[in-house]
Amino acid sequence: MENELTFCQMSLDRSSTLRKNSAWLQDKIVNEDSRHYFFWRGKFLFLDQEVFIFVRKMANDATNNISNMDTITDVLTDSDLIFLGTSDTKAHFACDLSNMNEEVIAKWLDNLAIDNIKFIDFRRSLSLLTHQQGAILSYAKALIHWQQSALYCGCCGSDNKSVDGGHRRVCLNSDCQREHFPRTDPAVIMLVEYQPETGPALCLLAEHHRTPEHMFSTLAGFVDPGESLEEAVTREVFEEAGIKVSNVRYIDSQPWPFPNSLMIGFIAQAQNLDLCLEEEELRSAEWFTAEQLTDFNDWGDDGEGPKLPRKESIARLLIDLWCEKQLALTV
Template identity: 45%
Template sequence: MILPRTPNAYTGSPLDRVSSRRDDAAFVAARLADPASLLVPVWQSKSLLRGVEAGRPEAVLLTVETAVALGVERRPHALLGLWGERAVFALDLSAEADPLPALAGFGDVSFTDLRQVAGLLPPAEASVLAHARGLMYWRARQRFCGVCGAECAPRSAGNVMVCTGCGTQHFPRTDPAVIMLVTCRAGGVERGLLAHSHRFPLVKMYSTLAGFVEPGESLEQAVAREVHEEVGVRVRDVRYHSSQPWPFPSSIMLGFYAETDDPTLNPDPEELKDARWFTREEMRNFEALGLRLPRVDSIARRLIEDWLEAAP
């Protein structure tokens, strides 16, 4: 059994989500009026940071006191929880063509894709920014009811959308996806399976296989099905490793290892450009092959690194 050596990115949230207080209107209003409460700005699914160009990114959290000009109550917002004694709210500025002029007093800040910098942020900051991004992304896409088509209104401190027509409650959506490192021992050497997908932004990047869980399917069945569909391999001994929130846009990644006795690969050309077996030594020196491993904040990278460290 290969266990995670360190926590995955976006799993270090410091927040008490206070779900039992979300429907307490007086509590929420008091927190939103508290000058010391914190705001996590989101603009078009990007997070507010400073120091990005210098390679020293840090999250920029505003206080209610310093952000009065933004008109928090007029914009989409949601209570994320308490960080110690301070409330933390996500604040969506996406309606603005360019919100930066209104933030001129906060220094050299920019809205940046969190995935570009998450590996350089403290775990607590990365987790809070991911939480805000995921919730605001869902809010922006749940404006109308999927049952009757009427407009929805926020409730439960912005964590639920309720249809104004039929009353259906809509909760934040999280799509479960399995991600797995398949291994095969042939000729006395254990190898791991990595593939290059058509969806990858980097031409030279190879990563583990992954796919969404289908209705009525266990996680282990999803692992076996996805591997067989993508590379034609039957796996056994599916073992859980860890999980990771992945709000890009709205998934929870469930990491596994699996084994196969058949090294013959038949990649699905619609899904993959290439799939190969790599030894541990090859993965440790991946750039020497002219290739790149997945990003450091991904559970795919963690699966690979933990497998490398588990070598006898």
């Protein structure tokens, strides 16, 4: 199945061999065709309603409205740029400015002297991005998060140095020299269904404390060390809802850069109906038929009625796929 979920279908070639060539990388960093995205504390830089992509050859273009080019090129020179990949021969880089405090970043923006340029929170900016931009920026955000959390060696506590365009960090302690690589946290997300002897199938959706009231979604949880994905699904469903499941089937996956997860989606068959909720995690949980779910509102809709998760999420994909199948069966 072709994955059309947000953050999937990365359009860039990650060029994972080329990025190890420091001469090639350096050439791309200063190349006038390279693309640069700017990040500051969970936000990317936007111009009007579009993500701001800096290309050095803008400097030679009299029609552009960037009057203070040095303000940009200086930070590109001073930063450990993160290489994201190539499209055709053009390299794409992310520049993390999070070390600047609020005062300094405000001054930097002022110095750019560009109308309507501002940082926008990544999650809030999703509606402004194309599908391809969403995938590129989610990749950038996850790498930046890892860079920020791997400043020091986890073995000896010495400084780490960023290499390979930000895809590896190496401990600077000559007695250690441990290599560190970007981390992704696997999380399972599962729609639990129950097929009664008679009547329509049911699916279990829950209100989580971490999401707004009346928003019903699937169960989810992180994979424990030493656990298979199927075991994680079985354990999480029992811990959160007291339901035993079998027939755990993989459906799809989605990178989830908040901050660095991979959501792995399943549908599982419930063996029992009686719920025993983990109250620390869930506000409520209920069984619903597909027909009932068709009356739910969308995320972001006004009103007090029950809502489904955001359209871009794998939770919503699992619910939509299940409903589609159930409704087709009843026709």
